[in-house]
Amino acid sequence: MKKLLSIKFGLFFVLATVLLMTFGIAYASAVQADTFNQGTQRLNANSSPGNETDSGAVSSLPPGNTLGNARKAFAYWDAGGTNVNLDIDTNIGGGVTSNELSFSMGSGTTGQAKVIWDGSTDVTTDQPDYDGLNVDLTSANPENDAVYVKVLDADHQTSLMLTAFGGSATNFGQKDIAIFGDGDLHRVDLVYRFVDFSEEGGWSNPSSWENVGALQMDIDGTIVDDLDITIDEVGARPTEEVREYGDLPELDPSNNPKYDEYQGAYHIPQGLTLGYNLDGESGPNPSRYANGDNNNDFDDEDGVVAIDPEAWIADGSGTIQFRVNGCIGSCFVNGWIDWNNDGDFLDANEYVLQDFSRAGNYIRSLTVNYPSGTTEGWIYARFRVCPTAATCNDPAVAGVVNGEIEDYVWYIGGTPTAVNLQSFSADATSNNVLVGVTMGLAAVLLVGFVALALRRQRHQAE
Missing domain, CATH: 2.20.25 (N-terminal domain of TfIIb)
Known part of the structure; x- marks a missing residue:
């Protein structure tokens, strides 16, 4: 009987431990992020008397829902004849809430917005309670080492600046990421690594992230008027959960290795993209048709196009067009095409773009020459963009800070049998x-x- 009771107690203890660990992990994860799906806030700032500068609102949220169980929001009018609007989890009709943060203004109008997580509900001042949060943002399994921001839409240039305070206004870390929006930008994942933040006063990366007094996000709508931007999440994350990988196949139709040495290549996304969109993932998505990344969450393969590939063999050369977005200063594009389809990019003429550089954001068309003997059929290609030279000039290199990988498969020299x-x-x-x-x-x-x-x-x- 005692043995039976001992076994039952042991099983109960194991079950209780598992439940406690599960709840603890879920709770830790919840209090370190805000997905804007609770706590409705609607702010309008304009030039009317009594509302010349800003309006503020606070939402007290259920325990475990967001950072500090409270969110303070402020909107600021700068210039123009329409409102500056900041809407969080607002009703969009039919009883449906947006579950998002939306910052918008009309044509000719500029302004700013600020969101503060400090555990306080005091909106008599737009300054945070610098030691009100006192949360360990590294606490997770695996350990958090970044703040993740998920942007869904942005139609003009803006910047998102994050500031973490450690007990006073002069003790903080800060990082700003520029977004060059357009009507075609519908998803950009941003990873603000703890080690990339500035160190002011006594702030020290990454140790100061173990006791954050307040977290603040500033949205700049003064660069270009008529800005609209939507944000779906802000929160602490492990960098390894939000990386930018490729999707070349790792096996051919006969299950032989193919491009296996390139599967581990990745970027840490910080605003520089091929095309407009980028969604991060936790690992590579190998697929026969190089569309594993396309089919994972959001199709962000929008940066490179082969122009009339069915005519490439007859012409002796081909044309590719690529777009670079989010480039500050000069950025560098590298590209490889596996002309003989042998599963690597090591043969003659397969390194088709070598640290191609041009300042700012642009669309570029370039001619690529392929070796004699190239025949009609499917070919695979990989393209990468990075902020510095000689950083992503290897199709297999991993851990590149900023930039993107995009993989493609094209049929050249004819039309595939349909x-x-x-x-x-x-x-x-x-x-x-x-x-x-x-x-x-x-x-x-x-x-x-x-x-x-x-x-x-x-x-x-x-």
């Missing part, structure tokens, strides 16, 4: 299903009829 499904029929027999499929080539020629007998499972009663 098969069009023209009809489908299924006829039941006593114990089988007869399936008929009529298919045609791209020229819509009837090439055959396929009949397949599929054995149906008999019912248990039979």
Whole structure:
């Protein structure tokens, strides 16, 4: 009996420990992020008397919901004839809330916004309680080493500045990331690594992140008027959860290794992109059609285009077009094309873009030459952009701070054979299903009829 009780107690202890650990991890994760899905706030600032500078609002949230269980928000009008609007978790119609932060203003209007997490509900001042939060933002498994910001939309240039305070106004770390928005920007993940923050007063990275007194985010809407930006999440994260990987295949159709040495390459996203969009991931997404990243959360492969690849073999050369966005100063693009499709980028003429540099944001078309003997078929390509020279000039290098990887597969020298499904029929027999499929080539020629007998499972009663 004692042995039985001992076993039951042991099982109870193990179960209780697991539940406690699970709850503890969930709680720790929850209090270190704000996903803007609770605590409605709607602010409008303009030039009307009594509202010349700002308006503020605070939301007290349930324990474990967000940093310090409170969020203070402020909107500031700068110039122009329309409102500066800051809306958080507001009703967008039909009883549906946005679960987002939206900062917007009209044409000709500029302004700013500020969001503070300090555990305080006092909005008589727009300054944080510098030691009100006192939270360890590194606490997680694996350990947090960055602040993650998920931007969903931005239509003009802006910047997002994060400031972490350690007990006083003069003791802080700060980092600013520029966003060059456009109507086509619908997702950019930003990783503010603790070690990249400035160190003011007694602030020291990363140890000061173990006791953060307040966290503040400033949105600058004075660079360009008529800004609209939407943010879905701000919170502490491990960098390894939000990296930018590629999606080249790791096996060919015969299960032989292919591009396996390039799977570990990644960037830490901080605003510099090929195209406009970038969503981070926790690991590579190898796929036969180089679309694993496209199909993972958000399709961000929008930076490089092959121009008329079906004519490349006849012309003796090809044209690619690429867009660089989020570039401050000069940025560097590297590209590789596996002309002979042998699973690497080591052969002649396969390094097609070598630290190509141009200042600012731009679209560029370049001619690429391929070696003699290149034949019609599928080819794989990898492109990378980075903020400094000789940083991502290797298709396999990992840990590049800022920038992006994009992988592609193109069919060159012709049009791949297409098969069009023209009809489908299924006829039941006593114990089988007869399936008929009529298919045609791209020229819509009837090439055959396929009949397949599929054995149906008999019912248990039979």
